[in-house]
Structure formats: structure tokens, C-alpha cells
Amino acid sequence: MAESLASVGLSAINQENRTLRDLVEIYRHLSGLALQDADIGTVAELIARRTAVTVAVISQKMGILAAASPGESYEHSVQYVHDHLIHPRLAHTLAMAGKTRRASRLPDPARGGAMIVAPILVGDTVPAYLVSLVPDSPGRDDDIHLMTAEHAATICGVILARERVITSAGSQVRDDLIEGLLSGSGRDNDEVVRWAHHLGFDAERNHRVLSVLIEAPPGDGERSRLVAERAAGATARLFVAQSPDAITTVRGREVIVVLNEPGAPATGIQSEQLGALCVQRLGALFPDVGVSIGIGGVFREPAHIARSYEEARRTNEAIRRLGRRGAVVAFDNLGISRLLLQVPDPEALREFATDILGEVLKHEQEHHSKYVTTLKCYFQENNSLRRASERLHVHPNTITYRVRRVEEITGLDLENYRDRLAAQVALEILETLGETGL
The missing domain is CATH 3.30.70.270 (Reverse transcriptase/Diguanylate cyclase domain)
Incomplete structure (x- = not known):
């Protein structure tokens, strides 16, 4: 009897030693991934292979960032996780794990096993969670799966933090290249061409x-x-x-x-x-x-x-x-507004337009006339009465009358080059300032 008990005890010790050796081996492999150019998908694959469980990395919004099942393809693993894991109750589970910042084990009655959730920390934030679906099996040791998931989550945090740094550095380089192109600070044309090429510019x-x-x-x-x-x-x-x-x-x-x-x-x-x-x-x-x-x-x-x-x-x-x-x-x-828009004080432009056409604008407000619109159309049609009348759908005599009334009201002689130019510039100013319905 004593020998039988001793044999059982020795067997248990041997089993525990093998489990610890396996755990140390998994830790060693995971730590190695942190030193390599590995991604979180590689971590999930390693855990799935070494522990024979389905593993997924889930984002805060329950997006599947990585998934792996022993002996299954990536596509099959993602579909399995989507079908059996992603549901509204999971959001609450993830939120609770995020608050405690510790891995936790939850019963999984639907599959007769356990679900282990380990928050992935990047600084003070929890951008994702590592979830293991542990099946019910003889001799299952949830503590081992819990420790494995916790360490794997730590390695995932290291990888995500590294990716953030790389992304940030890449973004900074990109911004620097754009700034160089916008400022024209390249030393020579070849350097500018290289900068643009890196940004995907198609010459x-x-x-x-x-x-x-x-x-x-x-x-x-x-x-x-x-x-x-x-x-x-x-x-x-x-x-x-x-x-x-x-x-x-x-x-x-x-x-x-x-x-x-x-x-x-x-x-x-x-x-x-x-x-x-x-x-x-x-x-x-x-x-x-x-x-x-x-x-x-x-x-x-x-x-x-x-x-x-x-x-x-x-x-x-x-x-x-x-x-x-x-x-x-x-x-x-x-057009001419390129010059007008460079005048420092818009009020100076407004005063000029008012000096030239102010009385016409006042007359329009009082009598709802169409003098300004007619004058602009007349100028745009190179002083052609026929074309202006066709555009405005009036008789040419009406155009003649309105143009003459503008001359009477303003004192301008629109046959004179300087007066005509002043009127045209005044119209451009009014349009640039957005103060007419032109």
C-alpha cells in the first residue's frame, strides 16, 4: 500500500515537472518572439500549437486581430472564433478584464471547458485581449493555461508597443518629407524627386x-x-x-x-x-x-x-x-482677383468700387433695376449689344438704355478707355467681395 502511494506521488511529481518544463519552454519561445520581428499572429499560433487550444486576439471593439487553432488554417480559425466567441456578452467580459488588468478564467458551458481572458497592456491602455478557449479534458490544469495566456498577453503588448513606435516613426518621416516638398527646401531637384517618390507621387x-x-x-x-x-x-x-x-x-x-x-x-x-x-x-x-x-x-x-x-x-x-x-x-x-486679393485692406477695395459704382448700386436698391448685371454682361461680351441682349433675353435697345443710364448716374464715359477700365475693376471688386448677386 505504501509503495502504491509512493508510486502515485512520484507520478504526480513527474507530471508536475513535465508541466513546468513545458511552461518554461513556452515562456522561452514567447520571450524569443519579443526579440524577433514577430507579430501577434505568430504568438497566437505558438500558444495554439503548444497547448492545443484555440487562441484569439480581440480588439476593444471585438474585432479579430489574430486567431489560431491547432491543426487548422488561419481562415478556419478566424471563422471559428467569429462563430463561437464574438457575441454581446463578450464585450462585458473583456471590459471586466480590462478593469482588473489581470488574466481571468471563466467557465465556458457551451463547449464544456473554460475561457481565459488576458488583457494586453500597452502603457496605460488596453488595446486588445488574448482569449484562450480551453476544452474540457482529463487532467486539465487551468492554472497552466492561465499563466501561459498572461505571459503571451505580455509579449503581445511588447509587439504592439513596438509596432506603434515604428508606425509613429514612419508617420514622422512621411510628415517630414511632405513638409520638405511644401517648403521647397530640397537641396536639388534629384532630392525633391526622391522625396516625392517615397510618398507615391506620380510624375x-x-x-x-x-x-x-x-x-x-x-x-x-x-x-x-x-x-x-x-x-x-x-x-x-x-x-x-x-x-x-x-x-x-x-x-x-x-x-x-x-x-x-x-x-x-x-x-x-x-x-x-x-x-x-x-x-x-x-x-x-x-x-x-x-x-x-x-x-x-x-x-x-x-x-x-x-x-x-x-x-x-x-x-x-x-x-x-x-x-x-x-x-x-x-x-x-x-483672373484679376489674383491682384485684388493681395490688397492688405479690403476696405480700400470697397471704397474704390463705391466711388465708381456706388450711385448705381444705390439706384438698384431703390428701384430694383438691372444696371449692374447688364453692365457686367455688356463688358463680358466685349461691348456687343446683340450678344448681351441675347444672354439677358432683352432687346438690344434695352441694353443701350441701361448702359447710358449707368453713364448718367456715375458720370463715366464708357467709350473712354480709363473710365471703362475703372468700371470693370469696380465690378470685379464687388464680385470678389461677394457684395452683389453677380
Whole structure:
């Protein structure tokens, strides 16, 4: 009897020693993965193979980041985890494990075994969880599975932290390259071409630079800042979603987009359409946020990115200064406004336009006349009475009468080059300032 008890005790000790050796071996392999260029999928595969359990790495939103089952393909493992593990009750289980920051074992009646949940820590956050589905089997030792899962979760945390650092470093390098292109700080053209190549720039296609300026909503400073930051991030994602080849960067409340521009080089149609879509979407998502978009000139050579950006930035700053909230303006379409928008004081422009056409504007307000519209159409049709009358659907004599009335009201002689030029510039100022229905 004593010999039998001794034999049983010796067998138990031997079994415990084998288990400990296996545990040490698993720990050694896991620690080795942390030193290698391994991912969390490799950790899941190792645990599944060495412990004969199904293992999954689940994100906070219950997305399956990795899955492995002994002897099964990755696709089969993911499907199994999705079918048998992902359900609303799991969210509560993960949340509890996240609060305790410790691995826990829960009964799993559906499969007659246990479910072990180990939070994966990256700094002070819990971005994911390692979950082991342990089947019911003779001699099952949940403590071993618990310790294995806990150590595997630690290794997953090391891997995710490393990936974050690499991603952050890669993002910083990318931002530095974009900043170099936008500032034109390359030492030579070859260096600029290399920078652009690393960012995926295609020199065989037309491009434009868009400057999107976000105006924070009024109110509390911190809240306004956060809303503006969210709007800027949403803007960058919108352009990438609509044009995957776009190169984007966010500078505080400015989003800069290097956008492929298919079609005729001088049209800028896609840029303006995407700009209008951006204004519309942001208006729906962030109704209190103001936005304006300046579009630089077309280019193909990477060395011209800085020029196009400067055009976009100047255009955008000018239209915002003039109070054109929500405007999408292409530099190519500014015409004489390129010069007008550079005047530091908009009031000086307004005074000039008022001196030239102020009496006509006053007359229109009082009598609902069409003098300003007629005058602009007359100029646009190169002083052709016939073409202007066709556009406005009136008799040519009506055009003649309205033009003569403008001369009477203002004292201008529109047959005189200088008076005609002054009237045309005044009309451009009024349109630029957005103070007429032109």
C-alpha cells in the first residue's frame, strides 16, 4: 500500500515537472518572439500549437486581430472564433478584464471547458485581449493555461508597443518629407524627386495642391480646439477615401492635399468638385465649423509642389479674409482677383468700387433695376449689344438704355478707355467681395 502511494506521488511529481518544463519552454519561445520581428499572429499560433487550444486576439471593439487553432488554417480559425466567441456578452467580459488588468478564467458551458481572458497592456491602455478557449479534458490544469495566456498577453503588448513606435516613426518621416516638398527646401531637384517618390507621387499625372482651412466653432477654447482637430482629421480621411493616391498632411487647423488631377490640365474640375464635397460633408458632420478651400495651379514636376501650395495658401487666406466662408476657389480662376486679393485692406477695395459704382448700386436698391448685371454682361461680351441682349433675353435697345443710364448716374464715359477700365475693376471688386448677386 505504501509503495502504491509512493508510486502515485512520484507520478504526480513527474507530471508536475513535465508541466513546468513545458511552461518554461513556452515562456522561452514567447520571450524569443519579443526579440524577433514577430507579430501577434505568430504568438497566437505558438500558444495554439503548444497547448492545443484555440487562441484569439480581440480588439476593444471585438474585432479579430489574430486567431489560431491547432491543426487548422488561419481562415478556419478566424471563422471559428467569429462563430463561437464574438457575441454581446463578450464585450462585458473583456471590459471586466480590462478593469482588473489581470488574466481571468471563466467557465465556458457551451463547449464544456473554460475561457481565459488576458488583457494586453500597452502603457496605460488596453488595446486588445488574448482569449484562450480551453476544452474540457482529463487532467486539465487551468492554472497552466492561465499563466501561459498572461505571459503571451505580455509579449503581445511588447509587439504592439513596438509596432506603434515604428508606425509613429514612419508617420514622422512621411510628415517630414511632405513638409520638405511644401517648403521647397530640397537641396536639388534629384532630392525633391526622391522625396516625392517615397510618398507615391506620380510624375506622369497632373496634380494640384489644396489648402483646407478649418475655422473652429465659437465657445469654450478647449472644446473648440478638439472639434477643429476632429474636423481636420475627417477632412484628410475624406480626401483619401475619394482619391486613394492623394498625399495629405494636417498642420493644426490646415489640411494640405496633393491631389491627382485627371483631365484637361487647366480645368481643376475634380479638385473643385472634391472641395465642394468636402465643404458639404463637413457642414453635415460639424455644422459649427467653418471651412474654406484654396486650390493651387496645376503641375507635374515635384519641384512645383511648393509653388502650387503657396498659390493655394494665398488664395485661401485671401478669400477667408474677405469673409467668403465655405468658398472653394481655384487660383487659376481668379483672373484679376489674383491682384485684388493681395490688397492688405479690403476696405480700400470697397471704397474704390463705391466711388465708381456706388450711385448705381444705390439706384438698384431703390428701384430694383438691372444696371449692374447688364453692365457686367455688356463688358463680358466685349461691348456687343446683340450678344448681351441675347444672354439677358432683352432687346438690344434695352441694353443701350441701361448702359447710358449707368453713364448718367456715375458720370463715366464708357467709350473712354480709363473710365471703362475703372468700371470693370469696380465690378470685379464687388464680385470678389461677394457684395452683389453677380
